[in-house]
Amino acid sequence: MRFRPREDFEHSLESGYRLLPFNFTALNKHEYVATNQAGQYVIVDRATLEDLVRHKLHYRSDAYSSFKSAHFLIDADSDVALDLLALKVRTKNERYANFTGLHIFVASLRCEHACPYCQVSRQSDDRVAFDMSRETADRALGMVFRSPSPAIKIEFQGGEPLLNFALIQYVVERAAALNVSQNRALQFVIATNLAVITDDMLDYCKAKDIYISTSLDGPADLHNRNRPRPGGDSYERTIAGINKVRNILGRDKVSALMTTTQGSLTRVKDIIDEYVRSGFDRIFLRALSPYGFAIKTKSYQAYDVQRWLEFYFEGLEYILQLNRDGLPFAESYAGILLSKMLTPLESGFVDLRSPAGIGIGAIVYNYDGDVYASDEGRMLAEMGDRTFRLGSVHANTWEELMTSDALLDPLETSFADSAPMCSDCAFQPFCGSDPVFHHATQGDFVGHKPTSAFCRRNMAIIRHLMELLRSDDATRRILMNWIAF
Amino acid sequence: MLTLGGESLRFESILDDCAFVTRLSDNKRLPMPLRSSAGFLVKGRSSRALPEGFRVYIFVEDESGAEEPTEGIPTVLLPKDYSYLGDGDIIRIAPHRRGVRVLYRRNARTNGILLTERCNHYCLMCSQPPKDVNDSWIVNQVLEMIPLIDQDAPELVLTGGEPTLLEDDFLRILNACKSWLPRTAIHILSNGRRFADAAFTQRYADVQHPDLMVGIPLYSDLSTNHDYVVQANDAFDETIRGILNLKRLGQRVEIRVVIHKQTYQRLPQLAEFIARNLLFVDHVALMGLEITGFTRFNLSDLWIDPVEYKDELWQAVSHLSSHKMNVSVYNHQLCVLDPRAWEFAKKSISDWKNEYFAECDGCVVRDHCGGFFSSAHLRYSDHIRAIVA
Amino acid sequence: MLEQSPSDKQGNNTCELSFSNGVYSLGTIKKAAYRFTDRCCFDFRVTEDGATLAVLSFSPDVTPDEKAALQTEFRNEVLDQDLREVIGAETAGVRNAVLAYAFSQTGLQGGDAV
Secondary structure (H helix, E strand, O other): OOOOOHHHHOHHHHHOEEEOOEEEEEOOOOEEEEEEOOOOEEEEEHHHHHHHHOOOOOOOOHHHHHHHHOOOEEEOOEOHHHHHHHHHHHHHHHHHHHOOOEEEEEEEOEOOOOOOOOOOOEOOOOHHHHEOOHHHHHHHHHHHOOOOOOEEEEEEEEOOHHHHHHHHHHHHHHHHHHHHHHOOEEEEEEEOOOOOOOHHHHHHHHHOOEEEEEEOOOOHHHHHHHOOOOOOOHHHHHHHHHHHHHHHOOHHHEEEEOOOOHHHOOOHHHHHHHHHHOOOOEEOOOOOOOOOHHHHOOOOOOOOHHHHHHHHHHHHHHHHHHHHOOOOOEEHHHHHHHHHHHOOOOOOOOOOEOOOOEOOOEEEEOOOOEEEOOHHHHHHHHOOOOOOEEEEOOOOOHHHHHOOHHHHHHHHHHOHHHOOOHHHOOOHHHOOEOHHHHHHHHOOOOOOHHHOHHHHHHHHHHHHHHHHHOOOHHHHHHHHOOOOO | OOOOEEOOOEEEOOOOOOOEEEEEEOOOOOOHHHHOOEEEEEEOOOOOOOOOOOOEEEEEOEOOEOOOOOOOOOEEEEOHHHOOOOOOOEEEEEHHHOEEEEEEOOOOOOEEEEOOOOOOOOOOOOOOOOOOOOOOHHHHHHHHHHHHOOOOOOEEEEEOOOHHHHOHHHHHHHHHHHHHOOOOEEEEEOOOHHHHOHHHHHHHHHOOOOOEEEEEEOOOOOHHHHHHHHOOOOHHHHHHHHHHHHHHOOOEEEEEEEOOOOOOOOHHHHHHHHHHHOOOOOEEEEEOOOOOOHHHHOHHHHOOOHHHHHHHHHHHHHHHHHOOOOEEEEOOOHHHOOHHHHHHEOOOOOHHHEEOOHHHOOOOOHHHOOOEEHHHHHOOOOOOOOOOO | OOOOOOOOEEOOOEEEEEEOOOOOOHHHHHHHHHOOOOOOEEEEEEOOOOOEEEEEEOOOOOOHHHHHHHHHHHHHHHHHHHHHHHHHHHHHHHHHHHHHHHOOOEOOOOOOEO
């Protein structure tokens, strides 16, 4: 028996190492985050970072081991790092071949609510003017199945889409018929305020396995103030609707989204409690979007990013405490970011992608057949800005829409890897570009990242999550449960 | 610890000069056509007449003594150590050394089948030290044995040495398993390096076996550490390439890690490495050290009381499980593990070498605990204690 | 943390920071400056002895402490950008190879089909 000593296997390390591509950004006053193309990250102090780059690290040091293991450097002993790095980047980007998974049908612009932050909606009974027709729906469905994505989600929005329920039924049936030969994984969602849902509609949804997404802004007083309707009973109808959906369709067939307003900022715990009481196991703490009536009524300018971050972090800590007390409950935005930080897996979220999710992540067919690159793009059009209108199902082919300048220009221009600050940023693999947001708030697709609310918000949340992940094992395990594996 | 074989046993009237494989039966009404290849098993003294026409008769001694052989009837006499033998077991009889080897036991939780003792690694803790000999006769024996194994055998473990060194014969054996034992899961233990060759991996995949998994060891997230433990340069790179090729073709892969003094420190980092780079593997097994083979020779470089790496082991388990990977802890006693790891601990030690010690008396979780390797009496944790509450 | 160089000048709402030309490229300095454009304005000049001068203009409500902190941060960011330039130069080839593989049909090394 002859066993070679460890040193015998380290000879090739003496010739030094080569760097693998990475970015770095400050995490806090003393430390940096270094990230490679696959989104794997290492937290390190500046001196060690400098040593790494200047090829001063010794192969027996912990820093060398960390960087080698995480694919920040490569040496003569092993080159499978290149295969693994390339495979990880490939996995992260695989979805682009299967573009446009989410197709939004605006069934009707009519709505009986009058939410101040709403971007669209007409309080009107004029069906002809504001409802999607069957002809429009047919043409839109033709576009839907041109998308190569093996999984297709059709989401009905509005206004209040239930006000044109017949059209929803028509689309569901036509889509299923078309899908017989296409064999995609087809899913339907109705985004509704639930105020006008009937038992017949619920029976239909049950038969066709349709999911419900509704709005729940918080406890009754907050919700009703945000979402006025004749009778002032939006909250009561929403809760009643949620229970009905659960009873008839199933416990997990309804999800809720909240909208944050000035009034929400001091009430994050109440809002979360409302979600817990209503039987949800997660909440998406959203920022206020700067579109539509929100800008008109100045609700967007009413608070700045810092104030919103305080709201968000207070909510996040409260949710962590709920978990520590034994209730599994997730914050969805954190879950999306964590998924990008810790795995190569892709969530369905279209608003945090580079290239942006406009058109290639989600696409919108308006009630009149106009096609928009995103729901926010539609909202801007309602305010007179048609930058993100790609064309019309009545006038353009699918190819024309998907190769239009209206789509390709913002996709290309906003691509994070070419944008100032983004191209250097260690958080780029976790972040995205949002050309619609930057166009609306700053006047161009790329935006000015040093003053961008989008950038500030995401950097703050990512840094915070990184600190939480390394704080203690229990917190880390809670956070990892929020990733949709 | 069971005695699975021996030499210089008592043979009477055995006229074969070559070794042969036979399946045991205790059924004295076994149909005549089947008797000529089977071995009739008798335990203790039998007052009844022996059925005629079997290829060989196996008499095993028990408290009442042993049957006496009849003149002219080929017989092997085995001491009490072999009293575990039963109907359906398969043994090899080697007349020139008067040797017997038990190859397959119907009642075993799992059966390991050695395919070769040759290996291209020389692991510090190897439990089956390699021999550079031409042992291709083993392939023939295995091919002879496979049709004799119960069709409802749940699992076979194909081991070595390094099974893939057999090249075409390795694939022949897999095909034989598929043909004769289509319902039996096959678990292959291999260092995976041969699969770095995409063409070989394709041929492996082409077997299209219904239930196949390769268990491949990975000892570190760093190439130099892994190569040192397995004592072979370039092992890390080829092993990983092998894993990638196998997964590209949709083959099931398990990663196995033996934990000892040379591998425990970076166990959490290895878990991170696996979660980042090999998230798609089907199972990860974190295993305790067996004090046998090379381990005994390298004990001072390898032995560490498992209690001392309790934290690293839990961190690794926690990391992998929170990435929703399948992870198991093998060959560790519950009292040396972080309690949060208990749900991942499996009873994994082959029954023939599985024991408990005096310290275990009265332990309330003994039935859930995997116990020890028989070889552990040479060295085991100083912290073994019965859990009473 | 760097201290101010002797050739820095302080004005009322402006200050000038000098960077040796042979050490930091103009691109490095500009990229660093971009990150601070939410807090001050920049102008650039080249001096007679070939140094690059960055002129920072602050709004009147910026305190002297804030100005000092900004200048230190800016200088450190220039160092960081310089480091990024080194990394970028050394890793450009691998970066492109990895991206090419990510969007291709063939293997990265050895041409194994995926």
